[in-house]
Amino acid sequence: MSASPPVHAKYEVVIGLEVHVHLATDSKLFSPAPVRYGDAPNHDVHPICLALPGVLPVLNARAVEFAVRAGMATHCTVHPRSVFARKNYFYPDLPKGYQISQYEEPICTAGWLEIEADGGARRIGITRIHMEEDAGKSIHDDAVTHGEGTHVDLNRAGVPLLEIVSEPDLRSPAEAAAYLRTLRCVLRYIEVSEADMEKGQFRCDANVSLRLHGEAALGTRNEIKNLNSFRFVEQAIETEIVRQARILDEGGTVQQATRLFEPATGRTKVMRTKENADDYRYFPDPDLVPLVIDPAEIERIRIALPELxxxxxxxxxxxxxxxxxxxxxxxxxxxxxxxxxxxxxxxxxxxxxxxxxxxxxxxxxxxxxxxxxxxxxxxxxxxxxxxxxxxxxxxxxxxxxxxxxxxxxxxxxxxxxxxxGLEAVSDGGALEAAAAEVLAANPGAAGRFRAGEDKILNFLMGQVMKKTGGKASPAAVRDILARRLRE
Amino acid sequence: MRGEALSPLDGIPIAIKDNLVQVGEATTCASRILEGFVSPYDATVVERLQAAGAVIVGRTNLDEFAMGSSTENSAFGASRNPWDVARTPGGSSGGSAAAVAAGIVPLAFGSDTGGSIRQPAACTGIVGMKPTYGRVSRWGLVAFASSLDQIGPFTRTAADCAVALRAIAGHDPRDSTSIPEAVPDYAAALTGDVSGVVLGMPREYFETKGADPAVLDCVHSAVSNLEKAGAKVREVSLPHTKYGIAAYYLIAPAEASSNLARYDGVRYGHRAASPRDLADLYHRTRSEGFGPEVKRRILLGTYVLSAGYYDAHYRKAQQVRTLLRRDFEEAFRGCDAIVTPTAPEVAFRIGEKADDPLSMYLSDVYTVTANLAGIPGISVPCGFVRGLPVGLQILGPLLGEATVLRVADAWQRRSDFHLQRPPEIA
Structure with missing residues (x-):
């Protein structure tokens, strides 16, 4: 799929991706509750996941190791000191009323990934990688709720995530998909995530904007959420490019907004505009000390990385x-x-x-x-x-x-x-007989071969193979036919 | 089982502030919002106290979510001061302080975020200690302001306090801010000898406007007595003290606004009846569940963390905090402990400051700096003004609990204020 050529001729497409990856740890980022898929709702929880009064988070060391590995594999600077921050907002599947994330001081910054693009290999910048916890799931499906409100499943609440933010270096939906495939491949290589999109272990938000070719400033972007397959990513970006191009062509201005992709229609709808954007009131989480990693440990992890x-x-x-x-x-x-x-x-x-x-x-x-x-x-x-x-x-x-x-x-x-009994037939007698029969039945073909049409030999070989039920050794057949034709 | 005591606390009846969770017991934080909540797990201090053989006989009243200095902001009504039931016992751990002062239990526990152990101890004529931040695990303490909250004991004597603190202190892997250092035998430090101990008197603490001169006289007299016992007294300066209250009332509400977001009516506690939609559920649950002081602080905290105000308020307050910490580091280069009044005045009347939050906030003027700097502090009785107890605050450097307790104990060996009982009870 690609945008109509006139759009690309006129505008440069600018795409940046934010990818959320579940880390394949046994337990959650800040609680001992197990990370499992497909368990009964609210089965894999602990007082910490439920945000009971008085609980405190304790950082999962394995998740930190995975984050360092991911940073190394994407050529990032891994910082010996990073800080967890609270992102405050209210939602029923967010038990504490805040998500523990990293904000001003993430664990990894300034990396890159090389992708294979239309014009050859391209290096795509990675702005940052930070650690955070996932929210639970709100279930609005009537089949589950029987029409009675919304149900909340907190099995996923607190599952460790990496958020990997790319630079706005991608120039087409195909490049975006190539970047995602490359990133997923790397993450699987270093065994930090299964990165299964269907299980929600690899999720993507896309920031898309257009600008006239040659223009230095970026256009106004829209962020598209809920892209849970490679196909949707390409489709949603494509749709967004066409939408923005139409607005710009008509002399309008693109409004900054967060949009939600709807797989059923292939369209996006506005979730919120810049005016009513949330203020997350980030501040360093006072329940956690800064994450300090010994540079020797970072080096140990680097050395142990598999070949990428x-x-x-x-x-x-x-x-x-x-x-x-x-x-x-x-x-x-x-x-x-x-x-x-x-x-x-x-x-x-x-x-x-x-x-x-x-x-x-x-x-x-x-x-x-x-x-x-x-x-x-x-x-x-x-x-x-x-x-x-x-x-x-x-x-x-x-x-x-x-x-x-x-x-x-x-x-x-x-x-x-x-x-x-699939041994190749290379027994002279049987093959000689079959070859003789084929040559006798196809005198024309034999003549054409003798007249210099070498390719006809393949036809004759096929006939012999057929007679032997595919078990004849092609080399032996070729030898016998060639000898007989020359005779 | 063999007739031996599990520990010095074995069999001792104790009370704990109702913001420490205990299996099978309702934890209310004196708030309607926690209506019906019963904890399925124990706080670390509860585990340690029970393992030591202490018997928890009651859970004590507090200002809602520990926000207050009078124990009036409680969904269950105000606590009263055993020395004068028309007066508050201070707060927010007023219930624990009153229980010890009234002789109901010899030992109780509270939490101190800006003075909530030391100020009520002063108001009720007993000993109350806030340890170094991280010395006692906060696991199971319902958070008010995570970077300031610390659990500590109320007792009649520093000697009892030393035993009680040792029972609850120590590293806990469930609290990432918990300090790994081993816990010393505090009781062993109580020699009664203060000769050569240098006591710093911070000039700024004795110049505070609004402090009752009679309270300051009690403190001066206690310090002179310790000087006679061989302590050296020296003036020190903590130049950023004047910013303490402002920084405290930015940082504590900011953290509280986030810590209290979990009370949303979704999983436990109070939930508004038949909400129209999600916004209505949140709005009415929290409007009905929280009292006015808690709402005031949530609003204040939400404001100071907002985009555009964060740098001017929250970040600046954190910078002040660093300056205060340095003030103390500098001061402790020249002294072993710092002595100050615990509160600017004696216990005030119930209702007296209820409509004047700023005046109430000033009750904490001498105590908030220790929370902001993370250092330990104790309040010990040092006199009476108009029949009401006065507290002497002794502050120590980080992990300087032994020194603080030693000075407090030495003072108590030379005074009898802690031996007096409220008239109606005696």
Whole structure:
């Protein structure tokens, strides 16, 4: 999807994203209550989550480590001192009447992420990353409430979040989506979040404004909330670009507002305007001391970071001789990259392994909506299967048939091939007979080959393969046909 | 079980201020807004006191959410001073102070945000101590102003106070502002000897307009007595004292406005009947649930944190706080403890200041600075004016509880004001 060309010709689109990421800690940011998804409402709570009188927050050290990791992985400055602040507002799913967040002194600032954009690689600035707690959920759904008011579920209240704020460096809905995918990939690599959008673990607000090309000042922005899929992000930004362009084209001025995306209609509606913007009365939380992290600890976390996708991609290209495109696909998911490396090492022919993963394995994973680490396919098994093909012991066609079974049940490819009788037919007698039959049945084709039309050989090979039920070794068939045609 | 005492507090009946939560007991904070709230968990001090064998026999009245200096701002009615029932016992921990002064219990606990232990102790002729900020865990203390609140004991003597403080003090991982340092044996510091101890008299505290000269005379006389016992007395200066009340009445309401936002009628406590919508639920719940002083401070606090006012008010008040802290650091380079009056006057009549909040706020003029600086302070009886008790305040440096208690104890060994009983009770 892209805005109509005239809009982009006239205006420069300026997008900044605020991403909220749930951290994969066992317990909440300031309370020992567990972080779980799908439990009965108000099950995962503690007096701290309920904001009972007299309770006090205690910071989760693991969440701090995750925040430092995220800062390091996005090239941020990680500050040895940061401060938690209270963001005050009233809402029934916010038990304390304030959210503990970071405001004037966040834990990370001034980083960047490189994304693959239309015009090549682009560096997108990250303004800041701060830690905060999530609110609970207000349930307005009549199916739950039976029409009686609103219900509140506090299981999510206090779940640790990182808010990652980008610079207004993104220039199109596609770039916004690319940034989000890259960010999600990095966060998954460093294992700080599952970043599952459907579970609300990775949420995005977009700030969108337009300005004439060449203009230095930013236009008036609108913030769009509730973007909980990549598709919605692109769709909502696109809609907003068109809306703002129409206003500007007509000589109007864009009003600063916060808008809510409505997935059902694909439109946005105004939540609040600048005039009635909330005053959150931020101030440092007196129940918490400033967060001080020993620089040695920051360094320890930095050293323990896994290889990040960027670097891994470059290494895959160099070490395994993979094309950039393949290397990018293989490194998009850390488990997949690890699977590839294990299989390539066991097999010895990385390119073949990469082809098999990208062509066959990926297709089945997609169909099953799963990732490679949750299947029974062992890297050694794929390596063995690919070797059987490359050695001509089984045909690619037969091997392909075994992939779904290996994914679902696992097993040893060589044994499966034997059990099923899928060994490639390279026995001279049977192949010679089949070749002779095919040549006899297609005298025209044989003639065209002799007249120099090399490609016709593929047709003849196909015919022989058909006769042998796909089990003929293509190399053997090719040899036999070529010899007979030359005779 | 073996017939041995669990601790010096074993079997001692005690009272606690009704802003400390206790399993199975209603915690009201003297507010209608907490109507029906029963705590499912214990405050750390409650846990420690019960583990020490103390028996909690009652929960005491307070100014609503500890906001006040008279214990008149209570949804359940005013507490009275055992020395003159027409007068307030001071506040906000007036119920605990009155209970000890009246001989109902030998030991009670309160909380001190700007003087709420020391001022009522002075008004009722007993000992009351606010420890160093962070010395006693605030877990389970219903917050008024988190950066200032501290729990402490009311007793008749500094010696009892030393025992009681040791029982509740110490690090608590549930309170991030809790201090990790080990708790000394305060009682061991009570030698009765003050020879060589340097007492600082801050000039600014004795020049306060509106202070009763008779109260100042009592303090001077106590200091002379300690000097005769070998203490050295020296004038010190705390130049930013005059900003203390202003800074306090910006910071405390600011924190309170946020701390009290949780009382919204959604999860517990009072909820307005049949609200039309969410705004109506909040508006009526809080209008019905909070008393006038609490509303005044929430409004004030909301204002000082608002965009455009934060820098001029809240940030500036925090800067004053830093200056006050430095004042004390500087002063304690030249003395071991600081002696001042606890309150500018003796207990006032019920209703006397009810319509004059500013005059009420000035009751805290000598006490708020210790909360702003985080230092420990105690009030000990040092005389009577027109038959009403007067308190001597002794302040110490951070974690200087032992010194403070030692001076207070030495004074009590040389005086008998704490041995006198309210006439109607004696």
């Amino acid at each position: 996708p960027d670097r891994k991609r470059v290494r895959f290209e160099a070490e395994y001789g993979l094309p950039a495109y393949d290397a990018r696909l293989l490194t998009a998911d850390r488990a997949l990259a690890d699977f590839f490396e294990d299989a390539a090492r066991a097999n010895g022919t990385p390119k073949s392994v990469a082809n098999w993963i990208l062509r066959d394995v990926m297709q089945h994973l997609k169909e099953r909506d799963t990732d490679v680490s949750s299947t029974r396919l062992a890297p050694e098994a794929l390596a063995a299967l690919v070797r059987l093909v490359d050695e001509g012991k089984v045909t690619a066609k037969s091997a392909r048939e075994l992939v779904p079974e290996l994914i679902e049940k696992g097993g040893d490819p060589a044994a499966l091939v034997r059990e099923r």
